[in-house]
Every structure is written in structure tokens, then in C-alpha cells.
Amino acid sequence: MILFLRTVLGRAYPRLIGIQREKSWLIFGVFLPLLGVSAYVFIYKALKSPPEFVGFVILGGAMTAYWLNVLWSMATQFYWEKETGNLQLYLMAPTSRMAILMGMAFGGLVSTSIRAAAILIVGSLIFSVHFTVVSWWQLILVFLFTMVALYGLGMLFSSLFLLFGREAWHLSSLLQEPIYFLSGFYFPIKSLGYWVSIGASIVPITLGLDAMRQLVMPSAKWGFLSVDEELGILLVMSIVFVFVAHRALLYMENLARREGRLTIRGQ
Amino acid sequence: MSHSWAIETENLVRIYKVKHKRGDAESAPFKALDGVNSQVGTGELFGLLGPNGAGKTTLIKILTTLLLPTSGTARVDGVDVAANPQEVRRRINMVSGGDTCGYGLLTVEENLWMFTQFYGLDNKTARERIGKMLEIVGLQDKAKSKSYQLSTGQKQKMNFARGFLNDPKILFLDEPTLGLDVQTSRVLRKFVKQWVRERPGRTLLLTTHYMAEADELCDRVAIINQGKILACDTPANLKKRLQGASVFKLHVTPLEQTELFSDLPGVSNFSGHRRNGHTELNFILDDENTLVKILSAVQQSGAHLISLDKHEPTLEDVFIDLVGKSLSEIEEQTGSVS
Amino acid sequence: MHESARSLKVAAWLGWQIESNWTEPFLFLTYSILKPVASALILVFMYLVISQGNFNNPLFAYIYVGNAFFIYVGAVLLGVSNTIVDDREHYGMLKYIYVSPIQVYFYLLGRGMAKTMTATIAVVITLAFGAIALGVRPDFFTIDWPLLIITLTVGLAGLGFMGILLAGILLITARHNDIVGEAVAGALYLLCGAVFPISVMPDWLQWAGRAIPITYWLEGLRRALLGTELVQKLHTGLEDFSTPTILLILLGSTLLAILLSIGFYRWCERRAKEKGLIDMQTMY
Numbered sequence: 001m002i003l004f005l006r007t008v009l010g011r012a013y014p015r016l017i018g019i020q021r022e023k024s025w026l027i028f029g030v031f032l033p034l035l036g037v038s039a040y041v042f043i044y045k046a047l048k049s050p051p052e053f054v055g056f057v058i059l060g061g062a063m064t065a066y067w068l069n070v071l072w073s074m075a076t077q078f079y080w081e082k083e084t085g086n087l088q089l090y091l092m093a094p095t096s097r098m099a100i101l102m103g104m105a106f107g108g109l110v111s112t113s114i115r116a117a118a119i120l121i122v123g124s125l126i127f128s129v130h131f132t133v134v135s136w137w138q139l140i141l142v143f144l145f146t147m148v149a150l151y152g153l154g155m156l157f158s159s160l161f162l163l164f165g166r167e168a169w170h171l172s173s174l175l176q177e178p179i180y181f182l183s184g185f186y187f188p189i190k191s192l193g194y195w196v197s198i199g200a201s202i203v204p205i206t207l208g209l210d211a212m213r214q215l216v217m218p219s220a221k222w223g224f225l226s227v228d229e230e231l232g233i234l235l236v237m238s239i240v241f242v243f244v245a246h247r248a249l250l251y252m253e254n255l256a257r258r259e260g261r262l263t264i265r266g267q
Numbered sequence: 268m269s270h271s272w273a274i275e276t277e278n279l280v281r282i283y284k285v286k287h288k289r290g291d292a293e294s295a296p297f298k299a300l301d302g303v304n305s306q307v308g309t310g311e312l313f314g315l316l317g318p319n320g321a322g323k324t325t326l327i328k329i330l331t332t333l334l335l336p337t338s339g340t341a342r343v344d345g346v347d348v349a350a351n352p353q354e355v356r357r358r359i360n361m362v363s364g365g366d367t368c369g370y371g372l373l374t375v376e377e378n379l380w381m382f383t384q385f386y387g388l389d390n391k392t393a394r395e396r397i398g399k400m401l402e403i404v405g406l407q408d409k410a411k412s413k414s415y416q417l418s419t420g421q422k423q424k425m426n427f428a429r430g431f432l433n434d435p436k437i438l439f440l441d442e443p444t445l446g447l448d449v450q451t452s453r454v455l456r457k458f459v460k461q462w463v464r465e466r467p468g469r470t471l472l473l474t475t476h477y478m479a480e481a482d483e484l485c486d487r488v489a490i491i492n493q494g495k496i497l498a499c500d501t502p503a504n505l506k507k508r509l510q511g512a513s514v515f516k517l518h519v520t521p522l523e524q525t526e527l528f529s530d531l532p533g534v535s536n537f538s539g540h541r542r543n544g545h546t547e548l549n550f551i552l553d554d555e556n557t558l559v560k561i562l563s564a565v566q567q568s569g570a571h572l573i574s575l576d577k578h579e580p581t582l583e584d585v586f587i588d589l590v591g592k593s594l595s596e597i598e599e600q601t602g603s604v605s
Numbered sequence: 606m607h608e609s610a611r612s613l614k615v616a617a618w619l620g621w622q623i624e625s626n627w628t629e630p631f632l633f634l635t636y637s638i639l640k641p642v643a644s645a646l647i648l649v650f651m652y653l654v655i656s657q658g659n660f661n662n663p664l665f666a667y668i669y670v671g672n673a674f675f676i677y678v679g680a681v682l683l684g685v686s687n688t689i690v691d692d693r694e695h696y697g698m699l700k701y702i703y704v705s706p707i708q709v710y711f712y713l714l715g716r717g718m719a720k721t722m723t724a725t726i727a728v729v730i731t732l733a734f735g736a737i738a739l740g741v742r743p744d745f746f747t748i749d750w751p752l753l754i755i756t757l758t759v760g761l762a763g764l765g766f767m768g769i770l771l772a773g774i775l776l777i778t779a780r781h782n783d784i785v786g787e788a789v790a791g792a793l794y795l796l797c798g799a800v801f802p803i804s805v806m807p808d809w810l811q812w813a814g815r816a817i818p819i820t821y822w823l824e825g826l827r828r829a830l831l832g833t834e835l836v837q838k839l840h841t842g843l844e845d846f847s848t849p850t851i852l853l854i855l856l857g858s859t860l861l862a863i864l865l866s867i868g869f870y871r872w873c874e875r876r877a878k879e880k881g882l883i884d885m886q887t888m889y
Contacts, residue, residue: 036791039800043648046664046801049655068787174636178643187651222654283881328881331704335878356706368697373622384615385705387607429701 007099008106030118037061037119040186041127052220053187055131056213058123060185062116063209067179070150071172073108074101075157079168097249101158105151131216138227139215145234146208152241153204159248163255179203184210188222197224204237272342273437273470274307274330279339281325281494299325301494302339307472307487312463314485315474316582318597322494323474324363327441330472331361344436359437362430364445367422371415375406375425378414379432386433393432400428403458405451420447427455431462438462440473444480452480460484476594478582488582490589492597497589502582509580509588513555517548518573519565527564533557538587540596545573549587551580612707616715620684623691624719641676641727642734648672648800649739663835666741668800670830671823673731675799677724678764678819683786684720685713685768689775693885700884709874710867713772714765721761743830752848753829756855760822763859767818769866773873777882797823804842811842818858825851 037057044053081087124131133139161168182200183189189197189210200206211230214223224230281300300322307313315323328334329341332352340347346354369378376397383393401407404424409417414425423446430438440459444452463471475481481488482502489499498505512535525539528548536551550561565572587593652665693699702712735741771789794800796814803814814820824843828836828851837844843851877883 032788032792035795036788039791039795040651042795042798042801042805043651043668044655046668046805047652047655053655170636174639177640177647181643181647181650184650186647187654191650191654333700333703333878333883334881335875353706356704359704361701361704363700366697368701370619370623370696370698373619377622381615381619382701382705384611385702385707387611387706433705 004099008103010103030115033061033065033115034119034122037064037123038126041123050220051129052217052222054127055124055129055217055220056188056222057186058120058127058129059213059216060209061123062120063205063212064180064185065112065116065119066147066150067183067185067203067205068176069108069112070154070157071175073112074104074151074154075161076168076172077101077104078158078162079164097253098155098246101155101249102151105154109147132218134215134218135227138231139212142208142211142215142227142231142234145231145238146204146212148238149204149234149241150208152238152245155245156241156248159245159252162249162252179205182206188213188220188224190222190224201233204234204241207233271309272306272345273309273311274305274313274341274343274472276303276305276326276330276341277339279303279326279329279341280337281322281329281334282337298494300329300336303491303494303496305489305496305499307470309468309470310463311486312460312471312473312484314481314488315472315491316476316478316481316488316586317474317491318476318594320598321491323476323491324441325494326491327361327439327472327474331359331439332356358435359439360430360433360435361439362427362441362443364423364427364440364442364447366426367419369414369422369425372413374411375401375414375417376410378425379429382429383432388433396432396434397428400431404428404455420451423447424451434466434469436468437470437472440471442474442476444475444477456480456484476598478586478594482582490582490586492590498585505582505585506580509551509584511553512580513550513552513558514578514580514584515550515552515558515561516576516578517550517561517565518575519546519548519570520573522546522565522568522570524568527568528561531557531560531564533560536588536591538591538593538596540593540599542595546570549584549593551584551588608706609708609711612709612711613715613718615707616712617718618715620688620716620719621722624723637723637726638730641673641731644676645669645672645731645734660740663831664802664839665739666735666743666831667802667827667836667839667841669735669739669741670732670827671799673728673735674823674826675794675797676727676731677721677761678793678797678799679786679790680720680724680727681717681761681764682768682771682790684724685717685765686771686775687786688713688716689772693883697884703883710769710870713769717765717768721765743832747832749829749833752825752852755852756822756825756829759852759855759859760819760825763818763822763855763862766859766862766866769870770862773866773870776870776873776877777880793817793819796820798842799823802839802841804840806842814842818855818862821846821851821855821858825855 040057040061041054044057078087123129157172161171164171180186182192182196183203183206184192184197184200185205189200189206192200197206207225207230210224211227211234213220214227225233279300280298280302283297283299284295303322303326315326317323325334329336330343330348332348332355335349340349342348343355344358346358348355370381373381379397379400380393383396388396397410398407401410404427406421406424406428409421414422417425427443430440443459444455447455459471459473463469473481473484485502487499487501488505490497490505498508521541521544522539525537525546525548528534528539528550529537533552533554534550534557535553537549539546539548541547548561550557552558562572583593590597648668652660652668656662656665689699692702703709732741736743771785775785795806796810797803797817797819798806798814803811803820806814820843824836824841824846825848828848833848846854
């Protein structure tokens, strides 16, 4: 257990120190993405839509930060580590792969949360969005379960990507916009219809975001399922994803070792 | 007239600013090259010999237009590397020995072909040269393999082959045999020698920290340490510095204190360091009779003699004579930054 | 000149190998279709929830076309600039590229050309999807073809040189490549009014938008495809500019981008050589 925690801290350290030493990420990681999210706000403004839609975009825009972090700093990270030759060092170490991934997640979570918070706070100030929280504890639980399930999914991806070379990068890239669309980052998921929304709910952010929108903007009647139902599903997803990711990591590592794909570089 | 030299440097200085940790705005300058003056003649196979961190790679980076000098000038084939890099690039090529780079998804042949195109070779000449070079480095059967499928050694060989494709007027080889097996190193060394001999007007600058490699290959060798050229001559002439001196190598059981040996009368130069569980002592003696005193000092220090060897001076001994330490001793002390 | 043409040709070949070789053609196509169509669908559904399914509003066509052509912005800017990071850190080849007698500008542009080709597939697919599924159907005979071709060509060249500006920055900084590209493209998406008329933004942001060549490029393309009159009627914030003026501004700003990028890249190159960054590896 201590080894596990040490590993988490050890792997999180370079990420945290990186944030501190390379201040330029504040521009690229916080300010410029805020501008990107604003573009979607102006679409609604151009369409003269009701004000709650601006709130949808701000909240969705804040959550994109987490999806990007899962894709680029978790799912594809083992691919980068493989390219730089670090992966073999991690795998040789007598520690848990989950711990290494959790270290990455935790390290990434700090900068991602700053980015998300900046989008949320600055965005709602600039565009005068008023959030009214219906239930704080539900909101916190939804956010927590969404994060656990989401990073569990990220770990599952990274185990799959362990086998891949450059495809991992492209697959992550492929998962970016389609998930923005399917999870309804910029519009209420309900508009996609029942079955598409159910299908899209495999990505935890879909239901998490829908529940959070219901909890902070109760006047907008665009909820997909009730908050309680969404909370229940998210809880189940958190457990399942983390468990499956754990098994998949072990399985894929063995497979990759058998097929000699752990050290292929420069693809 | 500078044009008679293939490579010429005048008071070349390169200072790196090493930034310290946060809060410490001060940056400590590190002098990688400290007033290097050198001339390499056309057709020469010139060696730069020195430990890791001596400044060899920095010098090569400046000569190959990758790095600007802090002060001083460097000319390659009469062209100033700082003022006219493009003109220099048309005349040179470079291979870094340890490199295993390449576009992994291109085949070996495609990787090499791409570079022939950067040098404007027509397809027929390009194919011929690629074929010939692959044969020399023993990669013919890998020509169609994607380069990510190659072993580390094979990637190094591919990179070596790349350096010769444009038949450069001046070629820079930075530690070309680093990490390669003995057999391959031998083949490549033979080829390098042949390449310079058979092609009049071609010049080769080689950096190495293998003494034997420099001795075997080079027409002239410059010994470089801490950014300064300490001596520059043919290997034979360098070794002549030690003419009349006796050179001994002793292996003794581990010794903590070795400084006492340098104070013994008759010892012109000395270096000692731990190696493989024993202590190696290298002596350059003005008078062979000093050996008796040395052996007695070994005995007094409580160590036992394992072996004693008298040999003709090598470049290693020249290095010890110039620097006061052996090359491997310096590398052990400083780590390896180049 | 010979060296320039050679650099461009080989770099475009290499770029294409890298772009197309990574997987099966089937996946490659899926990738070229899914990503852009998904981006378009985000807009479609945003529009749908507000308009209750009325796609006949010309504002929708305006948004849709802008979004389709914006695909080029990310692709060309990043295709050119990420070459530096890719060659330096991923393939370890930048130093050897630099030692060879190529023209680096043309090499970078060549690498960007491969991305332009894949982006063209995505743009065409997005426009075709709009025409088939959403009724964004510009009349083939009323399209202003000369305007379309001139605007597209000049704009793409301008984007390439703006990519060189970004490449200069990447040459002297550590690897944040994913985040930098994403962020710059995201900011331009807003400022250039890729998916809305800039007139809906506050004045100061409108002025920022008017200072960026891509804004005029998108306006020119929209006018060529949808008709100048229709676009001007939407009060996009650029309705006072005549089409020749738009074209002139685009040409002028592209020339400026060329001059700026060459000067700036030279400066960055010099900095990189002074600091020994050409073969740097970002280790975190």
C-alpha cells in the first residue's frame, strides 16, 4: 500500500513540477481554451437562444478539459513513454501499473481542474451566467463518481493502447470530436434521442454532465434521466471501469510482452 | 589563405548558460570550448580525442551549423559556418554514433532515399549509393524492412550509411562506433579509412574516446580536454613526446591512497584509479630505476602486486602525460556530458 | 530555387508517408470522415435545439460552411508547425535535416502539404454531408469559382506561412505540441468567427477578429459558395467590405505573413542555434 502511494506521488511529481516550472501552460492550457469555449457561446448568441444554453456551454466546456486530459495524458501516455524509452523502466519496477497511471491522473488532474475552474468562473462572469445549485452533496457525488469512472475508462484505454504504436495517438484524436458530440458537451444530450443518449452514456461524462446541468440550472428542462438514476449508473460505472481496467492492464501487459511490443519505438 | 584548410577554427569559444533551479536567477556559464584553434588539411583523417564532456561534440555541432559559437570563427571548406550555413551544408555530412533515430514507418531504403533527395542526387545514383552503403554496413537484407523493426545496432548502421550518401567533401563522425559490436566496429573503421584514401579531396573529422581507434585511423590527432586542445600531431609524433621515458602499468590489490606515487622522485607522470576490483597504476618514468622505489611503496602501503607491464607509449599515455589523469579516470569523475 | 523545389517535394512525400502509412486505408478513411462530421454535427444539434429543425435559415449555411473550411486552419497550421516537434523529439531527425542543404521553409511547407491533402478530403466530406443530409446546397452554377479558387489558394498559402510562425515558437520551446496546436486553433475558431458572424461579439473582439487574415479568408469562401448578396444580408460585421476589398486584404495579409514568418523563423533559428536547441529532448 505504501509502495502504491509512493508510486502515485512519484509519478505525479514530474507533472506537478512541470506545471510550476513551465508557466507558459497558463496561456496554452487555460486562456486559449477559454477562447475556444467562447466560440460555442457566440453560436448560441448568434442564434438568439435562451440564456440557459450559454450555461450549458460553459459547464460542458469546463468538462472538456477532463476528457482531453484522459485522452492525451492517460490513454496515450504509455505510447509516449514507450517512445521516450521510459515505459520499460516503469514496467521493470516492482510496483503497480495502476499506481503509475493514478500518479499521471492525479498530476494531470491538478492542471486540468485549474483549467476547468477558469473556464467555469471566468466564463460565467463574462457571459453573466447564473448557476443555482439545487443540492451540493448530489453535485459533489456526481462529480466524484464521474471522475472515478472517467479515469477508470482512461486506464482501460491506456491498457489497450499499450499494444498500439502510432495508432494510439490517432485513436485518441478520433475519440475527441465524436465524444464532444455524443456526450453533448455543447448541447443537451436529450436532443440526440433516447437510444443514442443511452449509447453515449458509456462515456461517464455524458450522464455526469447531464446530471450536473440539472443540478446547477434547475429551470432548464433538458434533463435526460433523473439525477438519482444518473448518480446510480455513475456509481456502477466507477466500480466496473476501475475493476475492468485493472484486469485489462495485467492482461495487455502480458500480451504486449509476449508479442514484444513494449519496446518498439519510432513508429 | 584560409581556403587551403578543409576545417579551420580561430579562438573558438562556446559558453553554455546552465540555469539553476527556481528562484535562482543567476546562471552559471559553462565553457564547453575555450579558445580552440585548429586546422585540418584537405584529404586528412583527423581525430579529436578526449573524454566525454571535453567539448568534442560541441565543436562538431558548431562545424555542422547546428550551434553558433559564442565567439571566434570556424570555417569549413573556407566557408564561415556562422555566416553562411547553407553553403557549408552543401559540402558536409555528419553521423552521431549513438543515434538510433529515423522515420520508423519508412523502410531502411526509403529513409536513405529521402536524404539523397535532400542532397539533390538523381535516382540512379541514389539507388546505387544506397545499395553500396547497405552492403558495407551489412544491411542489404533489411533494405525493405520498416526501420522501427531494426535492432539498436542496425539503426546505428543505417545512420552510418546515411552519412556517406552525398559523398560529402567533409564528413564529421561523432563517436561512430559507440555501442557497436567489435566486429562491426572493425568493418566500419576499415571502410572509413578506405573512403578517405580512395577519394582524393575528401576530409574526415572523427571524434572518439577510444584511443586505439584514433591511433589506428587518424593521420593527425588533437587531444582535447575541458574545451582546450592540448596537443595536435600525428599519433607517432605524439607518442614521440614520451621517447626516452619508460611506461609501466601496474595492477595492485585495492589501494585507497595513490597520491604518494606522484611525489616519488623520477616519476614524470602518474595516474591511478580503481578498475574491476583492483587498482590500476600508470607511470611514466624518466628513469626506469624508479620502478624499485615504486614497488617498495606499494609494499609499504599494504597492497599486493597483481601484474606489471612495460609497454611502448600509447596515445593513452600521451593523454596521461598531458592531462595528469587517464581518460577513463576523468570520465569516472565527471560523468558524461558532451 | 532548385533546392527549394527539392525540399518541398521530398517533404511532401515524407509527410504523405507519415500521414497515410500508420494504418489500414479503411481506418484512415473512417478517421477522415468521423472527426469532421462529428464536429459538424455538434453545430447541427446546437442549431437544431434552438431552431426546431429549420435548416433553411441562411445563417445555418453560413455557420456550416465556415466550420467546414476551418478544418484547414488546424490541419495546415499544425501540419507545418508540429513537424519541428515531431522531427526533433519523436524521430530524432531534426539535426540531420538541418545538416543537409535543404530550405527549411520549404521543407516545413512540404510537410504541411500532406496535411492539407488529408484536410481537403475532410472538407469535401463535410461539405458533401451538409449538401446531402442538411440541405446546405450551394447552387453549382451560381458558385463564384474564380473567387473560390483564388481565395482558397491564397488563404492556404497564408496558413502555411502562419504555420511557420508557430514552428518558430516550437523550435525554441519545450514540447507542449498537442496543447499548443489545440489552443491556438481554438482561439482562432472564436476570433475569426468560424461558426458565427463576428458581429455578435463585443466590439473589441470584433476588432481582434478583423486583424486576423483567416477572418477575411472565411468570408471570401462563404461569399464564393453562398453568394455575396446573401452573406452581406446577414450583417456579419464584414458586410461593408466589398468582395474585391476582402480579396485585397487577404492578399496583403498573406504577403505580410510570408515576410513576417521568414523574419521571425530566422530569428528563432538563430536563438535555437545559440542555445543549442536543435537536438533538444523534452524529458517530461
